[in-house]
Amino acid sequence: MSHPVTQALGCVLSISPTMQAVVAFLKTWWVELVCGVVIVAAVPLVAGYVVLVERKLMADMQARLGPMRVGPHGLLQPIADAVKLLIKEDIIPRDADAFIFWFAPVISMVAALTSMGAIYFGPAFRVAQDINIGILFVIGVSSLGFLGIILGGWASNSHYSIMGALRSTAQLVSYETAGGLAIISALLLSGSLKIRAIVDAQSDQHVWFLFLAPVAFFTYLVASIAETNRAPFDLPEAESELVAGYMTEYSGFRWALYFLGEYANMIVVASVATTLFLGGWLRPFSNVRWLDIPMGVLPALLIAALGVYCIYRAGKQPVKVQLGFMWVVALCCFGVAVIYLVPWLVAPLRFAIPGLNGAFWFLFKVAVYIYVFMWLRFTLPRYRFDQLMHLGWYILIPLAIVNIFSVGIAMFLSLELGWNRWLAVMLTTAFTLAVSLLLVRLHDKHASAASSTSAVPSDSYAG
């Protein structure tokens, strides 16, 4: 007989209905659980490296080197930053509302991570499968994040914080309207809210919706920059006016949570744009059959080329530790490349190819979208608050509304009357642009007439 403890354990495992239910639960949901854990674990790391890329890119644009000390070319900087943030003193101001102050950053972070639950990072890597309201879930839940911003700004009990919180509320309410209206155009084309159905529609129609609704994509791009509080719309945390906006009083881990929430939100927004407008996990020219093999091997080759480049750079590292680290990075790249190549060589593993390549293309597109965000941040100066509101309400929202009509007209012309699709799209896009130009002109005339008769109204949120 075995030990009584193991016997008892066996009894519990086999008999207890609760344990059986847990085992059954794990058997049904293990894919979702693994994906969820990977997302929660990977997002902080990814966010850290997005910050590093951003600093490097900014440095390059300003003819500097950027972080160079920690690891080769600053490759370990995010980890050093994370350690620094975790061991920093966690200050709660005396006059702050302690509970809400403690709780607000958590809301930001949790909302961003939860909304990732409905995103498909490639055809195989997802948490929730085929929710009926897929894209609405992502948008709705990620928009809860700014409750964290408002509450944090209010609970800090500081002028800068509350000013940042007020600005962020006004900005989010305005730009979420524009973003939502832009999404409707893509949903009209796909005819479904399910994420998989949206991507399948782009595959069936042989085109990314970016080309069928370019105005909607542009509107969504601008609105998504404003929703994630990034320059040129980073008024809630404008450092030259408000110190750090709603985050002024935060330090250490709580500050890091806000920061993570912001970057996770960027990933969410980029994923939504990729799914709706950039073809999701479809590779470029996904309907050209003869490109199947070259495009299928391309991800592995790209990653391997990155590894070769790392080895090339390793020779130029001044310190031995950095040289070793460069080799480790190169080996990691080769490892990933091997994982991508193995299914091509081993026939029984062929089923994994669409999942792996889909994940590559999806993440690639998300990265490009975030890269564009960075360009805009370093290129454009910050907007003034009244300019921001003006752009949102007088230009973007009318543009998005007109665009819904013109996308509908284009669909009617091409599907019901049998017009050439591209002709219909071009005509209706021209119509949208003409109408919006007219609107801008009219408003400018109106505004100049008003400003010549009366003084410019003061803006109470401008700070």
Add this chain to the structure above:
Amino acid sequence: MLDSIFFYFFAGVAVLSAGLMVTRRNALHSAVCLVATLLAIAGIFLQLRAEFLFITQIILYVGGIMVLFIFVIMLVRLDAPIHQIRFRLQRFVAVLVILALAFEGVVILLLARKLPGEGLLIQGSAPADKLPPNSEALAKSLFSDYLLPFEIASVLLLVAMVGAVVMAKSRKRTSES
């Protein structure tokens, strides 16, 4: 089993935070509690497989209306009314309402014992496959069966919106002159 656990969790959170919302002195704390209530009710909607209602609740009520509430709370000075005398007569009404609610609760508990099965334990949720997807079903009934009422309602909302804008504008003009 799992269904009733989820149901009682959401219901408990909803009732608890609704109670906290009424009793908090600080208006912003009340607003936060109201957010919790609305989210818990959204959870109950989801459990009833009304996923469109769930997301509408979150986007409209939590993401839209509550944000405006909090916005107003932050702009308005709330220190003054805290020190004013509160309504007194309501205590009597409140006691009556609580008695009525308690009576109702006792009756429900007594009746539940006579229900078949395990009484208050929820027996499974709505069937998964028998209903058409929410958003499609809703769109079909709104845009085909009830098109006229839908349009009338939207025109009504438009009128209300225009009215609000006109009122806000006219007040501004009088204050300037």
